[in-house]
Amino acid sequence: MDNHAQEFAPSFHVERRNLRAFGMWLFLGSEVMFFTGFFGAYIVARSAALESIVRPLDKTLGALNTLVLITSSLTMVLAVVFSRRGDRKATGNWLAATFLLACTFMVIKTVEYSAHFREHVFPSTDIFHGFYYLLTGFHGLHVLGGMISLGILWVRNRRGDFDSHYNDPIEITGLYWHFVDLVWIFLFPGLYLL
Amino acid sequence: MSVTCVADYIHPEPTTFFRKYVWSYDHKVIGKQYLWTSLVFLMLGGTLAMLLRWQIAYPSQPVPFIGELLKNSFFFGPNGEVTSDGYLQLGAMHGLIMVFFVIIPLIVGAFGNFLIPLHIGARDVAFPLLNALSYWLYLPAGLMMFSAFFVDKGAAAAGWTAYPPLSDAAGASVSGLGMNLVLGAIFLAGFSSIVGGMNFLVTIVKLRAPGMTWSRLPLVTWAQFITAVFQTLATPMIAAGGSMLLFDRLFNSSFFIPYGLHIGAEKVANAGGGFPLLFQHIFWFYAHPAVYILILPTMGLASDIIATFARKPIFGYRAMVISMTSIMGLGFIVWGHHMFLSGLNPKMGMAFMISTVFIALPSGVKVFNWLGTLWGGAIRLKGPMLYAISFVAMFIVGGLSGIFMAATPVDIFIHDTYYIIAHFHYVVFGATLFAVFGGLTFWFPKIFGRMMNESLNKLHWFLTFLFFNLAFFPMHFLGEAGHMRRLATSTGYEFLNGMAPWNEFITLSAFALGISQIVFLYNFVYSVFFGPTAPSNPWEGNTLEWTIPNPVPHHNFDKVPTVYRGPYEYSGPEATALGKDWISQDHPPVEGVASNQH
Numbered sequence: 029m030d031n032h033a034q035e036f037a038p039s040f041h042v043e044r045r046n047l048r049a050f051g052m053w054l055f056l057g058s059e060v061m062f063f064t065g066f067f068g069a070y071i072v073a074r075s076a077a078l079e080s081i082v083r084p085l086d087k088t089l090g091a092l093n094t095l096v097l098i099t100s101s102l103t104m105v106l107a108v109v110f111s112r113r114g115d116r117k118a119t120g121n122w123l124a125a126t127f128l129l130a131c132t133f134m135v136i137k138t139v140e141y142s143a144h145f146r147e148h149v150f151p152s153t154d155i156f157h158g159f160y161y162l163l164t165g166f167h168g169l170h171v172l173g174g175m176i177s178l179g180i181l182w183v184r185n186r187r188g189d190f191d192s193h194y195n196d197p198i199e200i201t202g203l204y205w206h207f208v209d210l211v212w213i214f215l216f217p218g219l220y221l222l
Numbered sequence: 223m224s225v226t227c228v229a230d231y232i233h234p235e236p237t238t239f240f241r242k243y244v245w246s247y248d249h250k251v252i253g254k255q256y257l258w259t260s261l262v263f264l265m266l267g268g269t270l271a272m273l274l275r276w277q278i279a280y281p282s283q284p285v286p287f288i289g290e291l292l293k294n295s296f297f298f299g300p301n302g303e304v305t306s307d308g309y310l311q312l313g314a315m316h317g318l319i320m321v322f323f324v325i326i327p328l329i330v331g332a333f334g335n336f337l338i339p340l341h342i343g344a345r346d347v348a349f350p351l352l353n354a355l356s357y358w359l360y361l362p363a364g365l366m367m368f369s370a371f372f373v374d375k376g377a378a379a380a381g382w383t384a385y386p387p388l389s390d391a392a393g394a395s396v397s398g399l400g401m402n403l404v405l406g407a408i409f410l411a412g413f414s415s416i417v418g419g420m421n422f423l424v425t426i427v428k429l430r431a432p433g434m435t436w437s438r439l440p441l442v443t444w445a446q447f448i449t450a451v452f453q454t455l456a457t458p459m460i461a462a463g464g465s466m467l468l469f470d471r472l473f474n475s476s477f478f479i480p481y482g483l484h485i486g487a488e489k490v491a492n493a494g495g496g497f498p499l500l501f502q503h504i505f506w507f508y509a510h511p512a513v514y515i516l517i518l519p520t521m522g523l524a525s526d527i528i529a530t531f532a533r534k535p536i537f538g539y540r541a542m543v544i545s546m547t548s549i550m551g552l553g554f555i556v557w558g559h560h561m562f563l564s565g566l567n568p569k570m571g572m573a574f575m576i577s578t579v580f581i582a583l584p585s586g587v588k589v590f591n592w593l594g595t596l597w598g599g600a601i602r603l604k605g606p607m608l609y610a611i612s613f614v615a616m617f618i619v620g621g622l623s624g625i626f627m628a629a630t631p632v633d634i635f636i637h638d639t640y641y642i643i644a645h646f647h648y649v650v651f652g653a654t655l656f657a658v659f660g661g662l663t664f665w666f667p668k669i670f671g672r673m674m675n676e677s678l679n680k681l682h683w684f685l686t687f688l689f690f691n692l693a694f695f696p697m698h699f700l701g702e703a704g705h706m707r708r709l710a711t712s713t714g715y716e717f718l719n720g721m722a723p724w725n726e727f728i729t730l731s732a733f734a735l736g737i738s739q740i741v742f743l744y745n746f747v748y749s750v751f752f753g754p755t756a757p758s759n760p761w762e763g764n765t766l767e768w769t770i771p772n773p774v775p776h777h778n779f780d781k782v783p784t785v786y787r788g789p790y791e792y793s794g795p796e797a798t799a800l801g802k803d804w805i806s807q808d809h810p811p812v813e814g815v816a817s818n819q820h
Contacts, residue, residue: 047348047428054420058454065462065504069477072500081495151475155495158475162466 045196052200056207059170063211066166070159070218081156082222086140090220093136094212100129101209108202111185114192120185123198126205127178130171137168163215170208177201232345235776245358247350249335250774252357254669256331259361264324265743266368270316272736273297277304277312279722279729281711296371306710310379311400313708315370317382318404321512322411323364325654329519330415330453331360333661334422334446336669340767340774341443343431343783343808348424356418363410370400370407378404381708383505386478386498390470391490402471405464412457412464419453422446431766433785438807440765440789441536444543445522448550449515456511456554463504470496477501502564506557514553516650517617518546520657521588524610526789527660528592530763531607532599533803535790538591545584545591552581562630563637571630578628585621589614600793600803604761605679609660612687616652620645623698638708641701647694659683659742666749667756671772674753678745685738692731696724762804765789769806783808 074081107122144150144157151161181198184190190198236242246252276285282303284290289302297308304312335353339346347353370377375398380389389401426447430439439447466477474492478501481494529536536542558566558574566574592614601607623645627633636642659682666674700721705712712718712725759768766783767774785807791797796812797805805812 047424050428051349051352051420051424054423054454055416058416058420058458061455062458062462065459066466069462069466069500069504072497073477073495076497077495151469151473152491152493154493155476158469158473158477158496161473162469162475162477166465 045199048196048200049203052203056203059207063163063166063214066159066163067214067218070163073155073159077155081154083154083156085160085220086143087220089136089140090216093133094216096129096133096136097209097212100126100133101206103129104202104205108195108198111190111195111198112192116185116188116190119190119195119198120182123178123182123185127175127182130175130178133171134168134175137164160219163219167208167211167215170211174201174205174208177204232777233350245354247346247354248776249339249347249350249353250669250778252353253332253334253336255357256327256335256360257669259357259364260324260328260332263319263364264328265739267316267319267324268736268739270312270319272733273304274309274312274316275729275732277309277710278712279726281713297376304710307379308376309710310381310708311371311377314378314381314384315367315404318378318408319367320650321382321516322408323360323367325516325650326411326415326512327360328658329523329654329661330422330446330449330515331357331418333442333519333523333658333665334418334449337442337665337767338422338425338446339429340668340770340778341440341765341789342426342429342434343766343779343785344425344429345778345782347421348429349421352417352421356414356421359410359414359417363407363414366403366407366410370403373399373403376400383502383509384467385505386467386470386501387480387483387485387490390467390478390498390501391483391485391492402468405468405471409461409464409468412461415453416457416461419450419457422450423454426450431779431782431785434807435785437539438785438788440522441525441539441542442519442522445518445520445525445546448546449518451550452511452515452518452553456508456515459504460508460512463501463508466504467501499561499564499566502561503557506560507554510557510560511550511553513646513649514549516654518549520613520654520661521546523661523664524592524613524657525595526763526765527606527610527657527664528595528614529790529792530664530761531602531604531610532596533602533792534595534599535788535792535794536591537594537597538587539788539790541587542591545587548584549581552577552584556581559628559633562633568630575628575630579625582621582625582628585617589618589621605674605676605683606660606664606761608680608683609656609663612683613653613657613660616648616656616690619695620648620652623648636701638706639701640697640705640707643707644694644697644701647697652690652694656686659686662746664761665767666746667760667772668767668770668774670750670753671756671774672749672753673756673760674749675745678741682738682741682745685741686735689731689735689738693728693735696728700724700728762802764791764804764807766807769808786811 103122103125107119107126110118110122149157151158178201181201184197233247236246236248243251246255273285273288284302285298285304289298289304292298293302294300297304297311299305299308335347377400378384378389380401384405426439426443469475470477470479470492476492476494477496478498479490479492479494479496480498483490483492483494525536525542556574556578558570559578562571562574596611623641627636627642627645663674663679666672703721705718705721712721756772758771761768766785769783770778786809787796787805787807789807791805793803794805796815797803799812799815
C-alpha cells in the first residue's frame with residue numbers, strides 16, 4: 029500500500045479517517061431517512077385513528093433494555109478513546125463489553141418476543157403490533173449488524189491491526205453504534221411509554 | 223499502517239481474470255459492468271414494451287413468433303395472445319425494470335462511475351470495495367426481478383407504483399410470490415443505489431485534484447453530485463415503504479389495509495387499521511426525487527456535449543448549477559402532485575401544485591442556457607451533438623406537458639390517461655435516452671479506446687428521432703380524448719373505438735423504433751471490438767479525461783493533475799493564444815494572457 033503511495037508522488041493530502049467518517053455520516057443520514065419512513069407511518073397511524081391503537085407492552089423490560097443500550101454506548105466511547113491512545117488491551121476489553129451488552133439487549137428482546145408469541149401476539153394481531161414488530165425488528169437487525177462489526181473489530185484488535193494512528197474502523201463503528209442506540213431512544217418512549 | 227494519503231493511493235493493478243473483470247475495484251471496469259448489464263436489461267425492458275403495444279393495437283391476437291413459441295406460459299394465453307393479467311404484469315415490470323434496472327444504473331452507475339474520478343482528477347472513487355459491492359448488489363437484484371416471471375401467478379402486476387391494497391391484500395388476484403420477489407429486488411437495488419450515491423458524494427467532496435474548485439467542476443460531475451444527494455436521502459424511503467409492504471404480505475400486518483376492506487364479497491383477513499394513501503405518500507416521497515435521478519445526470523451529459531460541439535463556454539455555468547440545486551430542493555416537496563386524484567385534501571393539492579409549477583423555473587433556466595450556448599457557436603453537428611440537441615428539444619416537449627398536469631384542474635381531466643404516458647416518455651425516453659446515446663457516442667473513445675461509426679450514429683439518430691416522435695406524440699391526443707392507461711383491451715369501451723387506428727399507428731411506430739435500435743446495437747458492439755483506434759482527445763475537449771491516453775491506464779493519471787481553469791474554456795483568449803480553440807483544464811496558465819475564468 030505504502031509502496032504505491034510512493035510510486036505516484038503525493039500532491040495533496042486527504043486523511044483516510046476523514047474520508048471514512050464522512051462516508052459513515054452520509055450512510056447514517058440515509059439510515060435516518062429509512063427509520064423516518066417507519067416513524068412517520070407510525071405517527072400517521074396513531075394520529076389518524078379515531079381511538080387509541082396503542083396496546084400495553086412490558087415497560088420494565090423496555091426500560092432495562094434502554095439502560096443496557098445506553099451503557100453500551102458508554103463502553104463503545106471508551107473503546108474508541110483507548111484505541112486512539114493505542115491501548116490495545118483496554119480497547120479489546122471495552123469492545124468485548126459493548127458486544128456483551130448488545131447480546132444482553134438481544135436476550136431481553138428475545139424474552140419479550142417469546143412472551144408475545146406465547147400469547148399469540150403477532151404482526152397480524154393489530155396495527156399497533158405491526159408497528160411494534162416492524163420497528164423493533166429492523167432495530168434488532170441493526171443491533172445484529174453492529175454485533176458482527178464489534179466481533180470483527182475485537183478479532184482485528186487482538187491481531188494488532190490498530191494503533192494510535194490507525195483506528196478508523198473502530199471510530200466509524202462507534203458512530204454507527206451510537207446511531208443504533210439513538211434509534212432505540214426514540215423507539216422506547218414511542219412504543220412503550222406514550 | 224499509518225494515515226495514508228488516499229488521493230494518491232491506488233489499489234494494486236489486478237492480475238487475475240476474476241479480479242480484473244468480475245470482482246474488480248477499478249471504477250472504469252465497474253462502470254463498464256453497469257453499462258453492459260443495463261444495456262441488456264434495456265433490450266429486455268424494451269421487448270416488454272413491444273408486447274404491450276401489440277396487445278393494445280391488436281387485442282387478444284396471437285403475438286407473432288414469441289407468442290407462438292411461448293403459448294400458455296408467462297404472460298401468454300393458449301393461442302399465444304397476451305392475457306389481460308399478463309398485460310398488467312408486462313406494464314408493471316416494464317416500468318419497474320426501466321426505472322430501477324436500466325436508467326438509474328445506466329446514467330448513474332455507468333456514466334457516474336466512469337466519469338466522476340476522471341473528471342475530478344482522482345485515481346478512483348473513495349471506497350472502491352463499496353463500489354464493487356454496489357454493482358454486485360445490482361446484478362442479483364436484476365436477476366431476482368426477472369425471476370419473478372417464472373414463479374406461480376407471475377410477476378408483479380399492480381403497476382410500477384405497486385399501490386396497496388391491490389399490491390398488498392392477500393386476496394388480491396395479483397398477489398403472488400412474484401410480487402415479493404420484485405419488492406425484494408427493489409430493496410436490493412435501492413441499497414446498491416444508496417451505497418453508490420454515498421460513495422460518489424464522498425469522492426466528489428474529498429478527492430478533487432488540486433485546483434479543481436467547485437466552480438471548475440464539469441457539469442456532468444455537478445449533476446452526479448446532486449443526484450447522489452437524492453440517492454442517499456430519498457432512496458431509504460422506498461426501502462421503508464417496500465419493507466412495510468413486504469411485512470404486510472409476509473406477516474399479514476395491515477399498515478396499508480384499512481378496517482373492513484372487502485375484495486369482491488369477501489372480507490380480507492388482515493386486522494385493518496392502516497392507510498392505503500400512506501403508501502402513496504411514502505412511495506412518491508422517493509419516486510418523485512427518483513424522477514429527477516432519471517433526468518439530472520443526463521442534463522450534465524448534455525451540457526458537456528453541447529459546450530464541446532458548440533466550441534463555446536457553457537452559457538451561465540453558475541445558473542446551471544443553481545438551477546440543478548433548486549431542482550433538487552424543490553424535488554423533495556412536490557411528491558403530492560402524483561396524488562391529486564387519490565383523495566388528497568384539495569388544500570394540499572394547491573400547495574403541491576404551486577411547488578410543482580416552480581420547478582418549471584429552474585428547468586426553463588437550463589433550457590435557455592443550452593440554447594444560449596448554441597447561440598453563435600461554431601457548431602459541429604457530429605453524432606453526439608445531434609443526440610444532445612434532441613435531448614433539449616424532447617425535454618422541452620416533456621417539460622411543457624408536465625406543466626399542464628401540474629395544474630390540478632387540468633390534471634383531474636388527464637390523470638391516468640395516455641397523456642401521462644406521453645409526458646414521462648418524452649422525458650425519460652426522449653430526453654434521458656437521447657442524452658444517454660449522446661453520452662455513449664461522445665465518451666465511447668475514452669471508454670473503449672475506439673471510435674464509433676459516425677454515419678451509422680447519424681442514421682440511428684434520425685430513425686430514433688423520427689419514430690420516437692411518431693410513437694409518442696399521438697399519445698397526447700389519445701390522452702386528451704380520455705384514453706385510460708393500464709387498459710389491457712380498449713375494445714369494451716365504445717368511446718375508445720375511434721382511437722383504434724391511432725393505437726395501431728403508435729404500435730407500428732413503436733416497432734419501427736425498436737427495430738431502429740439494431741443500428742445502434744450493431745454499431746456499438748462492432749466498434750467495441752473492431753472500431754478504428756481513437757486518438758486520446760477526438761472531440762478536442764477540455765476536461766481532464768481527454769488528457770489521458772487511450773486505453774485509460776489502471777491508475778488513471780500518472781501524476782495527479784493540477785487544474786488551472788474551468789471546464790468549458792473554448793475559444794477563449796488563452797486557447798486563442800495557443801492557436802487553437804480549446805485548452806485543457808490542467809494546461810498551465812498561458813503567459814501574458816489574462817485567464818477569464820474564476
